[in-house]
Amino acid sequence: MSPGGIAKLDYAVIPCSRMEQTRAFYTDIMGLEVAEDRQDWVSFRLGSTLLTLRPRGAWSVCDDGPLPRGTAAVQLAFRVPLDAIDAWHMTLVERGVPILRPPTDLPHWRHRTLFLRDPEDNIIELYAEY
Numbered sequence: 199m200s201p202g203g204i205a206k207l208d209y210a211v212i213p214c215s216r217m218e219q220t221r222a223f224y225t226d227i228m229g230l231e232v233a234e235d236r237q238d239w240v241s242f243r244l245g246s247t248l249l250t251l252r253p254r255g256a257w258s259v260c261d262d263g264p265l266p267r268g269t270a271a272v273q274l275a276f277r278v279p280l281d282a283i284d285a286w287h288m289t290l291v292e293r294g295v296p297i298l299r300p301p302t303d304l305p306h307w308r309h310r311t312l313f314l315r316d317p318e319d320n321i322i323e324l325y326a327e328y
Contacts, residue, residue, distance in 0.1 A: 209241070209248035212272065212318060213262045217253050219317040224251070227293055228276075228322075249274070265319075273321040280326040283310045290314060303328075 214220045221240050224230045230242035230249070241250040254262045265271060278286065283301045290297060290312075298313040298321065312324045 207247055209250055210272070210274070211250045211252055212316075212320065213254035213265075214251050214318055215254045215265070216317045217251060220251055223317050224249070227290070227295060244276075268319055270315070270319055270321045273323060275323040275325055278324050278326055280310060280328055283312050283324060283326050286324050287312050 212220070217238075217240075224240075224242055225232060230244070232240060233243040233248065234241040234250075239250060239252050241248045254265065256262075287297065287301050295314055298315060299311070301310060301312050303310050308328055309325045310328060314322050314324075316322055
């Protein structure tokens with residue numbers, strides 16, 4: 199039995215092997231606004247949640263260990279308006295971002311989705327509800 203008390207996700211941290219490329223991806227490609235910018239710690243505010251990047255490896259809390267190229271550590275889903283999915287697809291293709299799956303309707307979930315990867319090979323989902 200859980201002791202309870204978990205009400206929301208406050209922040210998520212992505213360990214990065216390619217910190218500068220990943221920072222550029224989330225700022226320049228995804229358009230996220232930097233909330234905190236340190237040499238080894240970059241945070242983006244998304245509503246009440248922080249998405250943070252930090253270098254992969256040993257640090258004060260633990261050692262992340264190696265992650266083979268092409269292996270996703272996490273899937274992040276960002277909700278956008280329905281009419282934005284196709285616009286995002288065009289923008290990402292124009293910017294040379296490899297697309298895992300183009301805009302697709304998922305009737306069971308009532309979602310229109312678009313899948314890609316960030317420079318760390320994490321799976322990024324842009325989705326809209328319909």
